[in-house]
Amino acid sequence: MSIFDTLESEVRSYCRSWPVVFDQAVGSTLSDEQGRQYLDFFAGAGALNYGHNNPLLKQPLLEYLAADRVVHSLDMNTVAKREFLETFEELVLRPRDLDYRVQFPGPAGNNAVEAALKLARKVTGREAVVNFTNAFHGMTLGALSVSGGSMKRGGAGIPLVHATPMPYDSYFDGQYPDFLYFERLLDDKGSGLNRPAAVIVETVQGEGGINTARFEWLAGLADLCRRHDILLIVDDVQMGCGRTGPFFSFEAAGITPDIVCLSKSIGGYGLPMALTLMRPDLDVWEPGEHNGTFRGVNPSFVTAKAALEHYWADDSLEKGTLAKGEQVGRALLELTQTVDGVEARGRGLARGLAFQRTELGNQVAAAAFERGLLVETSGPDSEVAKLMPPLTITDDELARGLDVFADAVRAVAA
Numbered sequence: 001m002s003i004f005d006t007l008e009s010e011v012r013s014y015c016r017s018w019p020v021v022f023d024q025a026v027g028s029t030l031s032d033e034q035g036r037q038y039l040d041f042f043a044g045a046g047a048l049n050y051g052h053n054n055p056l057l058k059q060p061l062l063e064y065l066a067a068d069r070v071v072h073s074l075d076m077n078t079v080a081k082r083e084f085l086e087t088f089e090e091l092v093l094r095p096r097d098l099d100y101r102v103q104f105p106g107p108a109g110n111n112a113v114e115a116a117l118k119l120a121r122k123v124t125g126r127e128a129v130v131n132f133t134n135a136f137h138g139m140t141l142g143a144l145s146v147s148g149g150s151m152k153r154g155g156a157g158i159p160l161v162h163a164t165p166m167p168y169d170s171y172f173d174g175q176y177p178d179f180l181y182f183e184r185l186l187d188d189k190g191s192g193l194n195r196p197a198a199v200i201v202e203t204v205q206g207e208g209g210i211n212t213a214r215f216e217w218l219a220g221l222a223d224l225c226r227r228h229d230i231l232l233i234v235d236d237v238q239m240g241c242g243r244t245g246p247f248f249s250f251e252a253a254g255i256t257p258d259i260v261c262l263s264k265s266i267g268g269y270g271l272p273m274a275l276t277l278m279r280p281d282l283d284v285w286e287p288g289e290h291n292g293t294f295r296g297v298n299p300s301f302v303t304a305k306a307a308l309e310h311y312w313a314d315d316s317l318e319k320g321t322l323a324k325g326e327q328v329g330r331a332l333l334e335l336t337q338t339v340d341g342v343e344a345r346g347r348g349l350a351r352g353l354a355f356q357r358t359e360l361g362n363q364v365a366a367a368a369f370e371r372g373l374l375v376e377t378s379g380p381d382s383e384v385a386k387l388m389p390p391l392t393i394t395d396d397e398l399a400r401g402l403d404v405f406a407d408a409v410r411a412v413a414a
């Protein structure tokens with residue numbers, strides 16, 4: 001029995017799928033303590049878009065630490081925070097013509113979601129929030145109330161209230177016009193739906209099974225929100241920071257959300273950081289009304305700034321992600337043509353292969369692990385093998401990982 005079994009809580013999960021002890025990590029490769037290497041198509045669930053220990057981010061981080069500069073600062077002003085904000089404005093907001101205020105809500109994605117929900121309720125004076133089937137927004141109570149998964153909801157221990165789920169894109173396989181039900185409920189005084197403060201949506205549902213909303217569906221949702229005076233929150237915690245190609249996953253849909261949640265890869269290095277972006281007129285917080293101890297993790301500001309400078313000053317990363325995504329898409333399509341009962345999903349480098357026989361998802365992930373490849377599963381029955389390599393993965397590594405994945409699928413499903 002190891003210390004993990006004797007001391008660590010039963011709640012641990014990823015370590016059960018990958019029962020080794022990891023030690024080193026470079027780029028798209030993790031090594032266990034025996035020195036066995038694993039190609040990483042998991043990328044910290046989207047927190048490692050720029051790979052492990054990326055030298056372009058590590059160098060400024062090491063220099064920052066070596067010079068005894070401020071590490072912890074709550075929301076005090078620091079040089080590192082100033083430089084991050086300046087870089088974020090210059091390289092992310094201004095080129096996209098986005099006018100947002102930036103809130104540091106706490107270190108994790110759930111902090112960004114909680115702040116977004118609280119703010120939407122404060123601004124509108126309404127309680128109800130609309131979310132979507134198979135959504136995932138985090139494990140704190142507010143975020144959980146707008147998430148779908150029944151197992152995780154069950155962990156709340158109290159009623160999860162003030163949220164109403166609506167069908168996500170393609171929930172009925174195109175049998176009904178988009179938003180037929182949602183719009184009817186909004187228009188019907190007898191529907192029982194309180195007027196929502198906000199709608200919260202992921203453009204691609206990472207945990208929900210790589211369900212990919214069409215751009216026209218997203219544009220339709222933004223239009224519906226505008227017509228009904230409902231705030232639109234895009235949770236870009238997993239799909240932002242370039243995962244689907246552009247910096248924000250909603251850019252290609254031509255929409256501008258009222259509030260945006262970012263975390264996972266915004267810190268760049270796998271260090272904790274989150275942002276809640278809001279339209280300036282929505283910034284009605286009183287000073288300190290939402291706060292937290294870890295809102296100024298300066299090492300994250302340093303690596304976040306370096307990531308923006310190295311990867312978002314031009315469109316080469318975005319183009320590379322789209323091209324690599326196409327390559328993954330082609331490999332998955334080939335599998336759909338040779339293996340029965342599978343469906344290819346996704347956009348950019350957020351891809352998945354869904355199995356009709358749901359138990360195959362975990363079996364394929366296990367077969368991939370045996371072959372030295374880390375892939376996670378997602379979806380309500382873990383029926384989707386999820387392929388999310390670092391965006392910085394080399395073409396060679398990507399091709400090798402796709403071969404291993406295809407081999408694992410054939411071994412289990414053919």
Ligand SMILES: *Cc1c(COP(=O)(O)O)cnc(C)c1O
Binds near residue numbers: 107109136139236264
């Ligand atoms: C991971 C995730 C969250 C929660 O982030 P944590 O850092 O785990 O709290 C919220 N929304 C989405 C879409 C996520 O993928």
